[in-house]
Amino acid sequence: CDVGANVACKPINLYQYAVMASIQSRELLGIENPRVGLMSIGSEAAKGNELVKATRELMKDDPNLQFIGNVESRDLFSGVCDVLICDGFVGNVVLKLMEGMATSVLKAIISEMMTVMPDQMIPLKKAAGSIVSKYDFNEYGGAPLLGVNGICVICHGASNFHGIKNAIHVTLDLAKHHVNKTIVNLLSQCQGTVHG
Numbered sequence: 001c002d003v004g005a006n007v008a009c010k011p012i013n014l015y016q017y018a019v020m021a022s023i024q025s026r027e028l029l030g031i032e033n034p035r036v037g038l039m040s041i042g043s044e045a046a047k048g049n050e051l052v053k054a055t056r057e058l059m060k061d062d063p064n065l066q067f068i069g070n071v072e073s074r075d076l077f078s079g080v081c082d083v084l085i086c087d088g089f090v091g092n093v094v095l096k097l098m099e100g101m102a103t104s105v106l107k108a109i110i111s112e113m114m115t116v117m118p119d120q121m122i123p124l125k126k127a128a129g130s131i132v133s134k135y136d137f138n139e140y141g142g143a144p145l146l147g148v149n150g151i152c153v154i155c156h157g158a159s160n161f162h163g164i165k166n167a168i169h170v171t172l173d174l175a176k177h178h179v180n181k182t183i184v185n186l187l188s189q190c191q192g193t194v195h196g
Helices: 011-029 050-059 088-113 118-134 161-176 179-191
Strands: 035-040 066-072 083-085
Touching (some): 011 035, 011 050, 011 161, 011 179, 035 050, 050 066
Parallel strands (some): 035 066, 035 083
């Protein structure tokens, strides 16, 4: 959930991330009841460091969250959850690992494509293009920095015109759906019942 903004989180922060990301998933992505996972080194409840264990205790019985438990990083793309919670240190490492791996895999695919016959190249190029656009950060524009008093969308440093345009659309959607107001209201309701 956090990909670098806060690298020194407390359990209450990760709990708040879960609430905020659930609201964003509902309001912007149209996921009615987003499944929330907590990134850990194992799916068992006893796995994880003290931060993960304490956060799990805050999240497990919250009626505002559809908490599914611990999720391992290998399941990041499996669809097991809609929201995956972690601190900014872990999130940034995962993000940069994915970027590096995607670049390496893409280079390997292009290298292999060069070995096929020209008549086979057209369908391969179409399939590769479809995959690349699905994982291109410019298609998504940027990620909202949730929890600030205002609307802030952070773009990748290498965003092009298309990425900036899409980030503006994300900003407009955040405003149109009153995401910040919904976050403030729900977190203020939870504040009296959750301590971390």
